[in-house]
Amino acid sequence: MTEQIPEAVVWCLAVGLFAVTVLLVRERGISARQRRRNAELGDGLRARDAELRHLVSARLPALETATHQQVPAVGLLDIRLTDTEFAKCLDAVVERFAGAVEHARLRADQSAKAALKASMRSIQALANEQQVSIAEMQDRHDNPGVLSDLLEIDHANAQFGRRAQAIAVLCGSWPGRQRATSALVEVVRGATSRIRDYRRIRINGEVDIAVRSRAVEPVVLAVAELLDNAARHSQPGTTVEVTVQPVHNGACVVIDDAGVGMDGQAAAHAAELLAGTHAVDITRLGDPPRFGFAVIGALTERYGFSVSVDTLSPYGGVRAVMFLPTALLTHLDAASHAPVPSAEPRVPTSAAAPAHPRAQTHSPGTAPTADPAAPAPDPRPDAAPAPDPAPEPEPVEATTPGGLPKRRRRSPRQPAPHPVPADDVGGRSAEENARRMGAFARGTRSGRAARHTLHDDEGNSHE
Amino acid sequence: MTPRRRPTDRLVRSYVVTDGRAHPTRNTLDLVTLLIATDDLPLTGLNPEKRRLMELCRPGALSVAEVAGHLSLPVGVAKVLIADLMDSGHIVTRAPIPAARPTDARILQEVLDGLRARL
Numbered sequence: 001m002t003e004q005i006p007e008a009v010v011w012c013l014a015v016g017l018f019a020v021t022v023l024l025v026r027e028r029g030i031s032a033r034q035r036r037r038n039a040e041l042g043d044g045l046r047a048r049d050a051e052l053r054h055l056v057s058a059r060l061p062a063l064e065t066a067t068h069q070q071v072p073a074v075g076l077l078d079i080r081l082t083d084t085e086f087a088k089c090l091d092a093v094v095e096r097f098a099g100a101v102e103h104a105r106l107r108a109d110q111s112a113k114a115a116l117k118a119s120m121r122s123i124q125a126l127a128n129e130q131q132v133s134i135a136e137m138q139d140r141h142d143n144p145g146v147l148s149d150l151l152e153i154d155h156a157n158a159q160f161g162r163r164a165q166a167i168a169v170l171c172g173s174w175p176g177r178q179r180a181t182s183a184l185v186e187v188v189r190g191a192t193s194r195i196r197d198y199r200r201i202r203i204n205g206e207v208d209i210a211v212r213s214r215a216v217e218p219v220v221l222a223v224a225e226l227l228d229n230a231a232r233h234s235q236p237g238t239t240v241e242v243t244v245q246p247v248h249n250g251a252c253v254v255i256d257d258a259g260v261g262m263d264g265q266a267a268a269h270a271a272e273l274l275a276g277t278h279a280v281d282i283t284r285l286g287d288p289p290r291f292g293f294a295v296i297g298a299l300t301e302r303y304g305f306s307v308s309v310d311t312l313s314p315y316g317g318v319r320a321v322m323f324l325p326t327a328l329l330t331h332l333d334a335a336s337h338a339p340v341p342s343a344e345p346r347v348p349t350s351a352a353a354p355a356h357p358r359a360q361t362h363s364p365g366t367a368p369t370a371d372p373a374a375p376a377p378d379p380r381p382d383a384a385p386a387p388d389p390a391p392e393p394e395p396v397e398a399t400t401p402g403g404l405p406k407r408r409r410r411s412p413r414q415p416a417p418h419p420v421p422a423d424d425v426g427g428r429s430a431e432e433n434a435r436r437m438g439a440f441a442r443g444t445r446s447g448r449a450a451r452h453t454l455h456d457d458e459g460n461s462h463e
Numbered sequence: 464m465t466p467r468r469r470p471t472d473r474l475v476r477s478y479v480v481t482d483g484r485a486h487p488t489r490n491t492l493d494l495v496t497l498l499i500a501t502d503d504l505p506l507t508g509l510n511p512e513k514r515r516l517m518e519l520c521r522p523g524a525l526s527v528a529e530v531a532g533h534l535s536l537p538v539g540v541a542k543v544l545i546a547d548l549m550d551s552g553h554i555v556t557r558a559p560i561p562a563a564r565p566t567d568a569r570i571l572q573e574v575l576d577g578l579r580a581r582l
Contacts, residue, residue, distance in 0.1 A: 131472070135537075190474035
């Protein structure tokens with residue numbers, strides 16, 4: 001029995017050793033896995049740290065500088081992190097940040113625009129007021145020296161008003177003043193009035209097209225901006241040629257300058273602004289800010305005309321073409337009746353005076369329109385005391401809006417009136433005339449007598 | 464007194480009409496100087512205001528003040544235009560000898576008839 005003990009001990013030891021070995025091996029495997037996992041976790045942590053640093057240093061700044069149309073170009077640094085919860089959280093942070101940036105930008109833009117609009121409106125009102133005063137002074141002063149100064153002030157004021165108006169339009173305001181339907185050439189000349197170098201503008205082309213009243217002011221403003229650009233970017237000695245021409249679907253105003261022209265990038269930028277499809281960020285117009293194309297873009301989008309500047313002028317500069325669709329246009333002769341209703345004179349209608357086309361109206365187009373067959377209204381009632389000079393070849397007097405009679409000019413070669421027999425003067429017999437004269441005389445006599453007695457009465461009552 | 468005409472908000476400013484000039488090329492114009500258009504010169508090359516001025520003066524004589532009123536331009540501006548047109552020969556200012564205006568026989572006849580009936 002005793003020799004069995006060592007054997008048992010050996011067995012026990014062997015089993016124990018085996019167990020220890022197994023345990024050791026297992027422990028080793030576990031610790032290796034643990035180490036690997038530790039390393040992985042350390043890597044992951046480092047990657048996340050790096051990712052966070054990347055977020056702060058690259059992705060968010062990229063969002064800040066990007067304009068709102070662009071997608072953020074900077075993504076995750078480590079592709080292993082894609083689709084993890086961490087990456088989703090990062091994306092959420094980026095989104096929130098982008099939203100906040102956008103919101104702040106919109107609010108800043110809106111408040112800047114509102115402030116600018118309000119101040120420009122008051123400046124515009126002042127400019128208009130000043131313009132009225134200057135116009136009054138021009139009417140009042142006859143001295144050429146004074147007039148010369150007034151013209152200069154007027155010119156400066158017109159430019160000043162245009163700048164204020166342009167900025168107001170850019171900030172979402174309406175162009176302002178309501179004007180009467182005007183000829184297209186007058187509209188272009190009106191635009192010429194508002195730029196510095198108006199003497200260099202040559203206007204060619206004669207069309208009988210007029211711009212409807214609601215589009216006059218915006219078209220004037222847009223053409224003025226184009227003309228200002230053209231004159232500003234060309235040599236002082238050169239002229240800016242403006243051609244007005246009718247086209248199938250409307251009319252075109254073509255502005256050619258002999259200036260420096262635009263390179264491809266500038267032209268593309270200009271085309272983008274002129275299309276007017278994007279809201280203009282007024283803080284991004286450069287320093288000093290360039291309002292011109294942005295203003296035209298705002299106007300084209302609102303009123304439906306179009307402007308392109310991408311063609312080369314034959315003089316080497318830029319050719320700007322403004323296209324006005326038929327909806328904004330009308331015909332001149334139809335329009336010229338409307339604005340001057342009070343200026344229509346009554347045309348002489350006696351049989352002795354032939355229908356003579358007199359151009360004594362404010363508008364040349366309206367001269368021969370009065371019907372020569374219409375009877376001249378007799379201003380005097382039948383019981384009028386004086387002999388009625390109705391058949392006199394002198395026309396019935398027109399009156400001014402202020403109520404004063406208008407002098408009619410005498411035509412140098414007026415045919416002599418035919419002698420008319422006394423019997424049918426005014427369709428009355430000699431007896432009838434005599435009765436009227438008698439009534440007149442009686443009337444004046446009784447009137448004087450009444451006045452006399454009235455005087456006496458007053459004198460008595462005072463005593 | 465009639466209410467003063469409020470100067471309308473002119474689309475084309477005065478300096479564009481005169482090309483920036485305020486001094487007429489001649490100093491002989493007065494408010495009541497009569498203008499007579501000459502018929503034979505073409506109107507090409509004139510600006511719209513000058514053309515309208517010519518159209519106003521074509522049927523007969525008009526004074527400077529009337530022309531300015533019809534064009535709704537300040538008198539000083541109208542004078543510049545008129546002086547230009549005189550230089551180019553479109554307008555003369557010497558009034559023609561006025562044709563003697565025969566006394567209207569019909570009015571005299573009516574007065575005579577009336578007086579006869581009274582006496």
